[in-house]
Amino acid sequence: MCFSGAMTAISTKALMEQLRLKYQQKPWTETLKLVHFCMDKPLQRLDGNAPGGPLVSCMEKIQRTLNAKSLFSMMNRLESLSKQKGLNAHVSPSGTSCYITSNMFYIEVQLEKNGNVVYVKLAHLGEAPVVCDDLLQHLRMKNYDAFGKILEDLSNLYQIPGDSEMKAKGYLALQALEKDLYSMFLLDRTQDVNRVTEVLHGKVGHLVPRTGGAPMNIEFYISPYQVLEATLSPGSQVCGTKTVVTLEGTDMLYKLPLSPLLVDSQAGEDGNPVFLPLTDELSMDLPAFFVLKFHAPIPMSSSSIEEIQSLTGIQITGLKLAPLYELIVQSTLKEKFSEDLSTRKSCFIVSLPDCPKHCYFINKGSEEADLAGALVSKIPFSHPKCVPGVIEILRHQLAYNSLISSCVSEKHINEDDSELLYFEVVPHKNTSFSVFFLHPAKENLACEKSNVAFI
Numbered sequence: 001m002c003f004s005g006a007m008t009a010i011s012t013k014a015l016m017e018q019l020r021l022k023y024q025q026k027p028w029t030e031t032l033k034l035v036h037f038c039m040d041k042p043l044q045r046l047d048g049n050a051p052g053g054p055l056v057s058c059m060e061k062i063q064r065t066l067n068a069k070s071l072f073s074m075m076n077r078l079e080s081l082s083k084q085k086g087l088n089a090h091v092s093p094s095g096t097s098c099y100i101t102s103n104m105f106y107i108e109v110q111l112e113k114n115g116n117v118v119y120v121k122l123a124h125l126g127e128a129p130v131v132c133d134d135l136l137q138h139l140r141m142k143n144y145d146a147f148g149k150i151l152e153d154l155s156n157l158y159q160i161p162g163d164s165e166m167k168a169k170g171y172l173a174l175q176a177l178e179k180d181l182y183s184m185f186l187l188d189r190t191q192d193v194n195r196v197t198e199v200l201h202g203k204v205g206h207l208v209p210r211t212g213g214a215p216m217n218i219e220f221y222i223s224p225y226q227v228l229e230a231t232l233s234p235g236s237q238v239c240g241t242k243t244v245v246t247l248e249g250t251d252m253l254y255k256l257p258l259s260p261l262l263v264d265s266q267a268g269e270d271g272n273p274v275f276l277p278l279t280d281e282l283s284m285d286l287p288a289f290f291v292l293k294f295h296a297p298i299p300m301s302s303s304s305i306e307e308i309q310s311l312t313g314i315q316i317t318g319l320k321l322a323p324l325y326e327l328i329v330q331s332t333l334k335e336k337f338s339e340d341l342s343t344r345k346s347c348f349i350v351s352l353p354d355c356p357k358h359c360y361f362i363n364k365g366s367e368e369a370d371l372a373g374a375l376v377s378k379i380p381f382s383h384p385k386c387v388p389g390v391i392e393i394l395r396h397q398l399a400y401n402s403l404i405s406s407c408v409s410e411k412h413i414n415e416d417d418s419e420l421l422y423f424e425v426v427p428h429k430n431t432s433f434s435v436f437f438l439h440p441a442k443e444n445l446a447c448e449k450s451n452v453a454f455i
Helices: 002-023 028-043 053-065 071-084 133-140 144-156 164-187 195-201 224-232 302-312 324-337 386-405
Strands: 088-091 097-101 105-111 117-124 206-208 217-221 241-257 283-301 347-350 358-362 372-381 421-427 432-438 445-451
Touching: 071 088, 071 097, 071 105, 071 144, 105 144, 117 133, 133 144, 144 241, 164 206, 164 241, 164 283, 164 386, 195 206, 195 217, 195 224, 217 386, 241 372, 241 386, 283 302, 283 324, 283 386, 302 372, 302 386, 324 372, 324 386, 324 421, 372 386
Parallel strands: 358 421
Antiparallel strands: 088 097, 097 105, 105 117, 206 217, 217 241, 241 283, 283 372, 347 358, 421 432, 432 445
């Protein structure tokens, strides 16, 4: 046993000596960089359930939290983040530039000797590089999560089947769509129009073009509470419901425009934009479609979903039908009060100024076709002319959702209270509903039926 132990010790000592001799000619910074590189590899393979997974997860969080305080540490951070997002990273011979690359685009990050970021440029395939202020600010603020999210968005632009040429065609189609949407945005815009009016009444809402890594987004609805806030607090920046305009790969071919289709800046006789016909010269069959993607799923009625599908000619997949009111209640609780989605409570106490407390019972209805709904995360389409119609349907649905969600609060009824005023909200077809309550002068129930109309 002693002889075996001695041999083991000698072997270990000899191995360490060989390692020392191998790396004694290399500077310490290169060795440290190699160690960091080797430590990064397991981070992409281990999950939380694997041996060492919790430790790796903890180390990732520490790495994200630590600020890069030198050129070397900033380069390591960029290289590590690039690998996590499936991209390549290369450092220039001068050691002050980092290039994050894919087959379709690259990002150049120029640094100073102390690690401060000078500028960030983005170049898509075949285009000249442009300065990206959003990426620059994220790196200067050490907001690596936001920087990584933009890297993901850029990569997702090209996640369509086919070779580089096919992916480039998909990017051309997205550019053509964005130009048409921006032209529609300018159609009915005047110098004195405010943002709230644009959001609620513009053909494509309040549109912000794609800048660098940030995709084009459209703000298309603001609730009455937010409109009141904007009116009472001039200069306040209320944020309504937005959708991101992007491209997604599919298993089927769709005819997408490769150049803008809007004829000119003038609308037709009916007030709607005039588009060129989608000919073979202006379009191409691609394994992709355009998408309006929401930051949070929107509860939508079956009738609204069918109306959108009829308008776009493309099915919205992955939907799970459920009672519409249940979806609205659950989404409201999650958004406003961070409550568990599994809650089954239906009675909510709402306090109103100079008025007795109201108790609303939300009748969630049944899963019949005309009372059912689904959570919609994205809407596919293939032609820019679909967008104004889709936005009008979305505005109507969100106005309805806002009205129903106003009856929801974090306060639930626990026992009968004679001082409460009780109401029951019952859904009907489309966007109509009834409210039952005790008649103030007679000992019987009264009913008020309403239908939501977005104005």
